[in-house]
Amino acid sequence: MVLRVRPSAAPFGDSGCMQPRVLVVDDEPGVRKALDRGLRAEGMDVVTAGDGPTALRFARTGAFDAVLLDIMLPGLSGYRVLQQLRAEGVRTPVLLVSAKDGEIDQADGLDLGADGYLVKPFSFVVLLAQLRAVLRRAEASPTRGTLRIGRLEVDRAARSVRWDGTPVTLSPREYGLLEALASRAPAVLTKDELLTEIWGDEQAATRNNVEVYIGYLRRKLAAAGADGLVRTVRGHGYQLDEALSGG
Amino acid sequence: MVLRVRPSAAPFGDSGCMQPRVLVVDDEPGVRKALDRGLRAEGMDVVTAGDGPTALRFARTGAFDAVLLDIMLPGLSGYRVLQQLRAEGVRTPVLLVSAKDGEIDQADGLDLGADGYLVKPFSFVVLLAQLRAVLRRAEASPTRGTLRIGRLEVDRAARSVRWDGTPVTLSPREYGLLEALASRAPAVLTKDELLTEIWGDEQAATRNNVEVYIGYLRRKLAAAGADGLVRTVRGHGYQLDEALSGG
DNA sequence: TGAGGAGCTGAGATGGTGCTGAGAGTTCGC
């Protein structure tokens, strides 16, 4: 494997985020060590594992920002590890590494949920590029923190909502609707999307439920001064009004 | 390059979505042709480009679900194309392909916004795996890209349309027509194609419906200043006027 | 020049979509 370490000027501090934590899984100690050094030099926090069960144990904690996963592993193949992780609902981005070209081909299914594929021998630079692409994406879609859409403020940790600084008390359903709309603003969400997201997959509720709760939500928002924030897109669904929330 | 075509049982119909549209950019006609055939066999809709400027012109419309972009290109390097696209706000996933290992290394910055990296020679299966990973992600996130055909802007997430910056409010049918035409511009779409795409397969509607709604659409567009944007190709169907929208 | 076909459009009917109020059922704390 070619290893050419070239530390970037600003490895990962651009967006003020923390060191990304990367799990490196490979059965060869030499490879682990080389990758560990190389990635550390790029400002990442690296943890290594040498076999499948260990990898799974580490990865299922969800404590990593990305996993570099070799397919050939003692104990449990990389495929199985990935499969198991996805089955458990772990969404951590995974880069699959195969020792030879044909290996990926032999998988029963290609769509196991990996986020990138590398074939040995790969250059460190290519690995780094893939890794960064994956980390960049993960960073771009944060699932936590406070949403700020103009004058609207949705604190997801506290499940509280403010408009122009004044708090708006919402019921769980109302809050769910608003958070869903805010987290994707200014996209239009269909009633069915909102149903599955807030009411769950059981589909016990009907679309009229969404209409009713949009009504409740609107009333409370209007009382707080956010009149017209939730807009109806006839025939499709609802969205947060860009102009209003953004202004 | 190794080409091993293996049509899947269900290429891409799993989630009932449309064929993914992929833009293949490579300066070698042989490679273009091979990729075109291979990807079509996998159920994808493929458009090819042989040089940088052409690639940029196609890609900046936002009408593709993924771009396979060779770095070595006449006219404008793949890097520049990618850089330009990102600068314009085009978020379409891009897989960068380098002819040799060192090429990626030579880029001034790795973080141009590519979503995957491949080094020639790569096997078709690896390409397919990367491509699918990218498409799967794109499909999972409802934030579909914005179509830009000259002065026309179609935001597919917000279902909003702008001409020269001024918003145009459209009914669902009208919007469907415009999006269909914009996503394939400057191709001519027949009335039957538009019928099946917007009205569905039931075929309850007739071709006159398309004519009527093209009329409605034209009226609203004309009111916004986009007079003559939707062109009739007698005997065939409708298309967006490149010259007008592109100028 | 005229016939036929393709495409356009205005008027009007209708059905669907979305909104709302009333009220019943449920859960939870006291």
Added chain:
DNA sequence: GCGAACTCTCAGCACCATCTCAGCTCCTCA
């Protein structure tokens, strides 16, 4: 048990999107 908050159901209403259709214009071709 009681009240409060939340959730859900339902029916009625208003309005808009959709559809139908006839009559029109325009193009093509003989």
